[in-house]
Amino acid sequence: MTDFLQLTFSGLTTGAAYALVALGFAIVFRGTRAINFAQGEYVMLAGVTAGALHQWADPPVAVVVAAVVLMGALCGLATEVICVRFTRRPDPHTVTLATIGLGVAIKAVVLLVTDRKAYTLPGFSGDATIGIGGAVLDAQALWNCALVAAAAIALAAFLRWLPLGTALRASADDGEMAAASGFSRRSAAAWSFALAGALAAAAGAGLAAVSPVNYDFGTLLGLKGFAAAMLGGLGSMPGAVVGGFAIGLMESWFAGYVSSTYADVVAFSVLLIVLFTRPTGLFAAVRVERV
């Protein structure tokens, strides 16, 4: 029982990261119908930046987090410029492919600039741990879960109640109609990428406090976050959160009870099963079209 609790806590810790990445996929998909495969690299970039900032000036953790979230949003805007504006025919497929290229470039730049070093951040509330039923929960895991909750609620509220959110949804649904009403596809894309960048940055700061982050850390995380987004239903906010935690927990249980060697296969197996059997995910948001 203690072991089960421990594995569950461990799954929540990683699941929170997957959920944040999945939320990033969801928002970009909502706003542009494209898939931002640079999302994982943004998490890495934010984690490395947060760690470097801490090492360099040691400001309070809240300042570090605020700074990288701002940087993340700016990176998101830059992505929109690079992958949408500079693209001759910015349809979702082209944008998606452009983000793959951008991801590779970010990784290469971070490798060169950081000289392959790894960075960490102290826990938001120190190295505190909480003992429950013989198992130990890292306080940082709670912080990361709180980040997920805050992000999910803020995003859902934004999309539902704010005029800009409504416009975003409208643009994703029918870009031309939204554009005719005065909200261009491009501003929809810019807002979505900025939000996704900020989410990735929050994930990066939260993760750097759990384990060291280096240039090589974003790719696998991005793919697992994508698996989480697909499991929940691409474009669905609650789906992204549920998908993220589900994958984190499944991985942890699989590692604990079946095989730790093959734990990484869990996310991709789930992804394939979802794609083969229920491509709309658990919380359908993709409109199924016949082609």
Add this chain to the structure above:
Amino acid sequence: MDTGRFSPRRLLALTLLLTTPALALGACGSDDDASAGAGSRTDGAAAASGGSGDPIKVGSLFSVTGPPAVVGDKMRKGLELAVEELNAAGGVEGRRLEVVFYDPAGDTAKAVDQTRRLISRDDVDVVVGGGSQSGIALAMQPLLQRADKLFMATEGAREIVQPADERPTTFKSTFNDTVILQRTADFWSARGVDTIGFLPDTSGFGESAKAELERLAPEAGLTVQSESFDPTATNLTPQLTNLRRANPGAYLAWTTTPAATTFLKNAQQLGLDRSLLQLGFGSADPAFYEQAGAAARGALLSAGKLPIYDRLPDSDPQKALITRFADAYEAKYGEPANVFAAQAYDGVQLVAQAISASGGDLSGEALAEALEGLGSYQGVNGDFRYTAEDHSGLGVDAVAISEWDGRRFVPARDGLVSGETTR
């Protein structure tokens, strides 16, 4: 109308395309950094002061980008330092060393191409460095053997040089993981431990150690429980939780990535005794321990003597040599040297010794014979004693168990093999 929209079928195709490499490589990720592939030549900094005659061409592959970049970068620096020193001293047999370098970025297929280029187009005389990843070195080995080139690998896996009679011109300047694991097992055995919890990563480095420890532990009277993890793992709690059930007397993690830090932090969170935590020589970098903060104090390391060279007794025959290397490296690169830099440095020096001994005969066969005839050569990582049967050369006497005291590594109690050298 909106053809740009993702249909489920397109999503499936795209996803398969993206995730297949990740799955196939055991999720190690594949990389195509733009900087890879381009070859470069460095004449060492001492081109002017080198000897006369045509230069001796040293082919070299290190992954300075891609997943093994942390390792490859240090190796390249170690190699360049050795070449620079040799050229400054007048070269080898009166000839300057010239390095032809390629970066395979952790990609074996790319490395095979580059190796062919080294042989046919660049016409190199010897090769030092096997791409900073055992799998790459293994793929390069048959090509170089067929071309009768001496191959001095700087990677770890035993299979690169074993069996030696089938790989006559292949040597390596690294510890066999066997040697480090043997010493580690003896160390715990002497402390009365009967079960070791082992956490290897799923790279070739970790897999090889897993097979080896499980093979040799029974001889040392130890039981081994293993739990593997991905090299980019951010959480080792499930593995540690599982191992804890067997109540091991020590926990040993085996990786070259920052997961080393995660291991120390997670073990601390679970309340495991820090003096029972140990990392293998792939983690012999102070940064891994520093970043774990308080969770690292008292944790152990099983590696060569480099991390504690200034704390060695003056009677240690290696002390002066390591000190000279460590100072020169730090002066040149402004960072402390590590075991990977030393492997490449030793590799070049060994090849230079062999070329001198063979009287300048650069055929693979002649150089191999020269290396086997060197007897004992003091390198930074230990005393190399190549024989016709043993092409890795280092023994357990080169292994030191050290302890992180919160700021640096210091020799652990009974950490050094004293007195007679044992093999």
